[in-house]
C-alpha cells in the first residue's frame with residue numbers, strides 16, 4: 387500500500403472517530419436540554435394553575451383552566467387527593483388512569499416530574515399539589531405529548547446529517563490537499579534516490595521548507611552532488627592516469643623496437659636503453675604514488691606513531707637534502723627554535739618533507755635559498771618550508787592538493803611531476819591529525835606550513 391494512501395486512511399479513521407464521538411455527545415446534550423426545558427416549563431404551568439385554584443376554587447375556574455389547556459399542546463387533569471377527576475382537558479385513557487392512581491408521597495409544594503421518560507411513554511407529565519385552605523385539596527397534573535419532541539429530534543437529525551455530510555466532504559478535500567502537499571516532496575525524494583541507485587546522479591531536489599522534510603531533501607541533494615562530483619573526478623582521474631601511462635609506454639615501446647635492430651651501433655643501443663630505463667623508472671614512480679593513494683583510500687594506510695624529537699628528525703632530513711640542493715646551485719637552511727617531541731610516523735613524515743623539498747627543487751630556479759623552519763607556538767609545532775621559487779598563482783592555490791592537479795598543464799617531464807605529491811602529503815598530515823596550509827606569491831616564493839600537536843614534556847621520553 388502506498389504511503390500516501392496509508393497516511394490518508396489513518397488520518398480519515400482518526401478524524402471519523404473523533405467526529406462521530408463529538409456528534410453523538412452534542413446530539414444527546416441538545417435533546418436532553420430540550421426535554422429538561424419542556425419539563426420545567428410544564429411544571430411551572432402546573433404550578434401557576436395550582437396558584438389560580440388556591441385563590442378561587444370554583445367550577446368556573448376548573449372549566450376555565452381546562453378550556454385554556456385544550457387550546458394549547460399541553461393538557462391538564464385536576465383531581466382530588468383520592469384520584470377522582472374533577473376536570474380534564476383530554477380523554478383519560480388507561481395509561482393516564484394508571485398514572486393518576488399511582489400513590490404520591492409527600493409531594494413538595496412545587497410538585498415534581500412524574501413522567502420524564504419521553505422515549506418509553508407517549509407523553510411527559512408533572513404534578514403540582516393544591517390546597518385552598520377550605521378543604522379543597524388535590525393535584526394538578528400537566529401532560530404534554532412527546533410528538534413535539536419527536537418532531538424536533540427529527541429536524542435536529544436532518545441538520546446533523548447535513549453537517550456530517552459537509553464535514554466529511556471538506557475532510558476528504560482537506561486530506562487530499564494535505565497529502566498532496568506532504569507526499570509530493572517524499573515522492574520526488576523517492577524518485578531521486580531511485581535515480582541515484584541506478585547510477586544517474588543528475589538529481590535536482592528543490593528545498594521548499596525548512597522542516598525535517600526540507601532537511602532530508604537537502605541531504606539527498608548534497609549526497610547526489612557529492613556522488614556526481616566523485617564520478618566526474620574518478621573519470622578525470624582515470625583519463626589522466628591512462629594519459630600518464632600511455633606516454634612513457636609509447637616511448638618504451640618505440641625505443642625498444644629501435645633497440646632490437648641488429649644493425650644498430652652499440653653506443654646508440656645504450657642510448658635507447660637509457661631512455662627506456664628512465665621511462666620505466668617514471669612509470670614505476672607513478673605506480674608507487676598511485677599505490678600509496680589507493681592504500682590511503684582503502685584505509686589500509688597505517689600510521690605507526692613514535693615519539694620523535696622534531697629537531698633531530700628535521701636535522702637528518704636537512705643533512706640528506708643539502709647536497710642535492712647544492713648540486714642544483716641552490717642553498718637550504720634549517721632554523722629550529724624547538725626541541726619538542728611529537729608523535730608521528732617518522733617514515734611517512736619523511737615522505738611529506740621530502741615531497742615538499744622535491745617540489746622546491748622542481749619549481750625553483752638555481753641560486754635561491756630554501757628555509758626549513760620549526761617552532762613551537764601555543765603548544766603546537768609549526769614546520770614551514772619557504773622557497774624563493776616561481777610561486778603558485780592564486781587561482782591555482784585552492785586546487786594544488788587535488789590529485790593530478792598541476793599548475794603547468796603542459797606536463798613537461800622537466801618541470802612537472804604527476805600532480806600526486808601534494809595529495810599524498812595532505813593525506814599523511816591529516817592522518818596525523820595535523821593541517822597543511824600554503825601561501826604563495828608568483829615570482830617571490832611559496833611557503834608550506836604544517837601544524838602538529840606536540841606531546842607534553844612529562845609524556846615524552848626524548849625531551
Ligand code: ATP
Pocket residue numbers: 675745746748749750773775776777778786791792793794802803804805806807808809832
Ligand atoms: P608529483 O609530486 O606527483 O611528482 P607534482 O610535483 O607536479 O608531481 P604536486 O607535488 O602535487 O605535484 O604539486 C602540484 C602542483 O603544485 C605542481 O605541479 C606545481 O605546479 C605546484 N607546486 C607545488 N609546490 C610548488 C612550489 N614549491 N613552488 C611552485 N609551485 C609548486
Ligand code: MG
Pocket residue numbers: 741744745803805806807808
Ligand atoms: Mg611534487
